[in-house]
Amino acid sequence: MTADAPITNVGADDRLDGPFEPNVFARDCGSRAAFEAITGRWTSLVLIALVEGPHRFGELRRRVDGVSEKMLSQSLHALEREGLLTRTDHGTLPPRVDYALTPLGVEVAGRLRALADVLQDTVPLFEAARAEYDGQ
Template identity: 50%
Template sequence: MNSSVTATSEPTLTDKFQRGNVLASSCPSRGVLQDVTSRWGVLALFALLQGTHRFSELRKSITGVSEKMLSQTLQALEADGFVLRTAHPVIPPHVEYSLTASGREVAKRVEELVNWIEVNINPILSARDEYTSLKSG
């Protein structure tokens, strides 16, 4: 089919083998993918592309996230090596979060997805309206 789809220059596994490693439930990529594409994971990565932020700053900018979920989300991203957590040993605590090199790579791809959706939000919402009126009307 179309081989000019990916913008990256690295050969992808899906090109080399049959595509669909992730489609197998045993594939460890699935777990990572879920950390990255989780409700708040996407937004945290997106927010951190702007630079380093404190916990409370992230919580303010990512509207609607609870402290518990933000904490949980950041820990998962930190475990995967996407986010760097820097705690300054002062009281009250001062903790800073930033992206690692690999974190920036994933975040850039997340950003492209998010940007595409934002740019195309109007036709998408129209499609939604049409769909729901077809189903209920």
């Protein structure tokens, strides 16, 4: 995109007169598309699972509690499209396919793992907040 290209569909605060700056708030920005793909309900947990190392499909299915075969398959395709994971078919019988993070995937998934760590460390705070809100 050149400095003169029109920027459409961005919030009033994000209209720029100068060169395009990536902005996760702007609907048409590539970073927003990546953000939405990464923070999806299942994609986010799949990324965190892969921080621990490459996984096979069935291993991911067991690790990410509640994911269906269809949703896991869709999530893996979406993450491969974003360049965050690779799919390696070892060409063996029975088939063996491994999913592993790319270097970009490692960086992104590490940020999600850090977020999950905060949440795991503060479960009682969330439970207290929910009880208070629901009791109002």
